[in-house]
Amino acid sequence: MNHSLSSSADLSAHCLVESYASASAHASEIDTLAREKHTHGCHSLPPRFLRHADEQTVIGMHSIIQAMAADTQDSRDICNDAVVAATCLGGQPSAARTMIGLREKGPVAVTPHIVPQCSLHSVASAASVGFGMHGPNFGVGGGPHAPAEGFLLALTLAPMLAKNSPSSRIWLVCTGWDQQPCLDAAGILTNDPICRGMTFVLKPEMAQTHEETQPYIQFSSQKNTPSPHILPVDGRLKELCEQFETGTCTTIAITDTCTIEISPLSPNQLSSRSNQLALQKEAA
């Protein structure tokens, strides 16, 4: 790509990663997962909230709950928080079954849930409605560039949110399949791929006031970004999750001269975090 950056760029947008978590499940496990109680502290999804949800919404909500559990700012009010959900080819199995129904039985067989539950904004809306977040909510991506687009638009939203609602955070939820589902002519899955979700709880900052030990995401000039790992702009979610969870700094090249830098916890911090989470789990 022959990309460049505006000559008048002032890309000071910057977000601390206050919490994060990933979740994954095989396609065959999603129905069971959807029926589980999705609860952490005072935050919980209404009963049967996910009964019509597509696989990526279920896994996305699950990763949000995990991120809530890992949140050091656990007591913070989330009612003005924003949701940006980056999904890749969501709703495919439901779409296949709907179209089979359309062909066999006509329009009467088309479920009304296909629109709200299988569109690009479905994960974001479900998070906003389910957890009562009144900040902006929108979906982004839809294709293989989804994780990169998610980080880009979270950083786009950051200065606006920092100005209008300084205590609010952005819940960036990335979801996708490791391999796309395959279905037969009757709409039955013929493989059992893994559906993956990762939630980043981002706190926008007007200026870079954080300590270097805190994980963060920010725009940066590619020239000044020594990173051991560069994720292609259409890099897979699985790779991103692995890099972040093993403490590897990652950059995503948005343009020739502008990248997004994703700086996770250091390996030592990761180790103490996992001990802390294990203790929390045991106490619960």
Added chain:
Amino acid sequence: MSSEQSSRIVITGVGASTPLGHSFNEIGDALQAGRSGIDWYDAGTFNRLQKHAAANVQEILLPTETESFIHTKEFDKSSRIEQFMIGPAAHALADAGINPKVDSLKQKKCVGIIAGIGAEQLKNWERDFLDNGHDVFEASSRPSLVHRVAHMLGVNGPATTVAAACASSGYALALGKTWLATGLVDSCVVGGCDVLSPTALAAFHNLRALSRRDDNPQKASRPFDKNRDGFVMGEGGVFFVLERQREAENRQCKIYGELAGIGMSSDASHMVTPCSDPVQASRAITEALADANLLPKQVDYINAHAAGTPVGDAAEAGAIRNAFDTAAEEIFVSSTKSMSGHLISAAAAFEALACLVAIERNMVPPTINLDEPDENCYLRHVPHQSISSPVDVTASNSFGFGGSNLCLVLKSAA
């Protein structure tokens, strides 16, 4: 020039392919005349049980001005949803006098693109399925439409798709404004597109969201009317070019208006039904006015989201009264969906275009079919016919499934 002027974001290019026309002036004439773009629509083989009123675009035209961007043959072999993006986006760039392929090299300008498309994959799978394809059974991970179009047009900056249901293209405008304000890009193509499809028509019909009036399609879309019974689906594509005012003025190009303010919020209430509590919708309006540094009484015209659904229109009227307080008594309000139908992902961009028309012509477009205003929708309506009145500041509301609320404030750039 003041710093305030230099940071203003203005619209310098417009491209559209809609049920009301294929250019700014053609659409403006239709809105001014109160002409409906709605008719009976045959959704094809799988539509045999239903007859729909819909706002269909008969022929998607490739404007001659776009020949430096794309060849007719390439356009003709593109799918309908691709055409609704390629044509208007290329036209908007041509209208603004920007050719990314040339400008990025010669002037080192960075052009970005944000498309509001709510269900691109669903539409692609459906089209392929109806052509006896198998994509929906074994989906391949090809780049999204916005990336393919960016490549086609030579757009050299960031490209992304955003979705917030019926507010999708409005979010594209809002985020494009931020890209320009932060300097991520020098100009940005923003807008949205959507197509009529059997699945979408059936889904909205089964949801009882569509009008079921079967007497006269032109009478089916009746926002704010006592006898409204649902919306009428439409299709189309509307794209703009946004730039910083200083650069637009340096280039001496036409400025259609300023994107002065944006406001966004969520109802967090229900995945489908609009929230009857107006607080969050009116918060989006209030934030947009604050972002534009304007008072409610300075607004001359509100282009309402009002799609013609019993719950949604009344909820929006409440939100407008809540946000504008006593000023609501004086501000003209209309819903251009009475003429255009509901363009779904493209609706917010189309309605931003209607606001620019209102500003340029000092004309308030009407809500046609508003025979008997619903008392629960009490506002200063403009029924049946457009009126001439000075229009300097407009607000355009968009609300989507999943409770996404958006308000754009557009004003004259003078």
